[in-house]
Amino acid sequence: MAKRKAHVQSLAVQLPQFSPRDYTSFFFAGALCCTITHGAMTPIDVVKTRIQINPAYAKHSMLSGARLVVATEGPKALLTGFGPTAVGYFVQGGAKFSGYEYCKRKAVELVGSPDAAVKYRTAIYLGSASVAEFFADIFLTPLEATRIRLVSERGYASGLITGFTRLAREGGIRELYAGFVPILFKQIPYAIGQFTVNELCHELAFRSMSYETRCNLTPAKKFSIQLGSGVIAGFAAAILSHPADTLLSQINKGHGPSGSMLHRLHVLARQAGPRGLFAGLGPRMVMTAGLVSGQFLLYGAIKEALGAPPGVEIHKEESAVTL
Numbered sequence: 001m002a003k004r005k006a007h008v009q010s011l012a013v014q015l016p017q018f019s020p021r022d023y024t025s026f027f028f029a030g031a032l033c034c035t036i037t038h039g040a041m042t043p044i045d046v047v048k049t050r051i052q053i054n055p056a057y058a059k060h061s062m063l064s065g066a067r068l069v070v071a072t073e074g075p076k077a078l079l080t081g082f083g084p085t086a087v088g089y090f091v092q093g094g095a096k097f098s099g100y101e102y103c104k105r106k107a108v109e110l111v112g113s114p115d116a117a118v119k120y121r122t123a124i125y126l127g128s129a130s131v132a133e134f135f136a137d138i139f140l141t142p143l144e145a146t147r148i149r150l151v152s153e154r155g156y157a158s159g160l161i162t163g164f165t166r167l168a169r170e171g172g173i174r175e176l177y178a179g180f181v182p183i184l185f186k187q188i189p190y191a192i193g194q195f196t197v198n199e200l201c202h203e204l205a206f207r208s209m210s211y212e213t214r215c216n217l218t219p220a221k222k223f224s225i226q227l228g229s230g231v232i233a234g235f236a237a238a239i240l241s242h243p244a245d246t247l248l249s250q251i252n253k254g255h256g257p258s259g260s261m262l263h264r265l266h267v268l269a270r271q272a273g274p275r276g277l278f279a280g281l282g283p284r285m286v287m288t289a290g291l292v293s294g295q296f297l298l299y300g301a302i303k304e305a306l307g308a309p310p311g312v313e314i315h316k317e318e319s320a321v322t323l
């Protein structure tokens with residue numbers, strides 16, 4: 001017990017001093033984990049987007065929708081938008097994960113003490129996720145607009161470069177960033193669900209263990225905790241962000257009245273109703289559970305391979321900030 005108290009006290013008195021190299025590692029780990037997982041989920045996202053914006057797909061399930069895409073457009077259609085998805089989530093994922101690491105550490109520093117960090121840990125998770133996602137979405141928005149246009153309009157362009165070029169030429173910066181506000185409404189709740197729920201799930205898992213057990217977890221046990229926490233966080237992220245995801249697809253398709261973005265979102269949400277806003281939620285929950293759990297597993301593995309240090313962890317059971 002004395003050893004455990006001394007260990008906790010030593011952890012509580014300092015925070016890691018991340019170097020520029022550490023943040024570079026965080027960026028590349030986040031970039032790779034997001035581009036790999038989002039790229040792999042492209043077929044699911046194609047069908048989900050069709051269900052959201054195409055009346056012909058509205059009553060289809062994930063499997064029947066996929067069969068309809070293949071029957072009408074060929075198997076290659078399931079990979080529509082792969083280019084902007086991979087590139088967009090490479091830069092977005094890098095900015096989000098490294099930004100979250102930075103903001104969380106800075107927030108713990110700003111609250112002044114480890115005990116205060118524990119007390120306000122949920123607010124720290126929420127704020128760090130929101131700020132990191134805001135800046136990450138600046139990079140994501142034009143590429144997401146290109147992806148949705150490629151998926152929703154058959155024959156719009158042959159790929160990322162031609163699609164982005166056409167969208168920029170015809171609509172300019174305004175069209176490329178037409179979805180910025182709705183993408184914030186989508187991605188910030190998504191990030192909140194992803195990071196906050198994952199952190200809290202880990203805390204619950206660790207709280208049920210003794211200190212000695214936690215220090216001697218087997219690789220299989222660590223994997224099960226990471227996977228389970230990631231799946232639950234993925235479900236939360238999907239539910240919180242799905243209404244805005246539906247509206248984003250509609251905005252990028254050009255639906256809705258003229259006027260301010262908030263007015264357009266309000267009108268589209270009223271027209272869709274609760275049922276319409278949550279159309280395609282089932283497939284997206286499956287997709288997001290796979291995305292989030294896969295991202296956290298890959299992020300940890302890539303960080304370790306790059307020699308990056310662990311991030312700041314805040315655990316109530318120890319009343320301490322740990323490294």
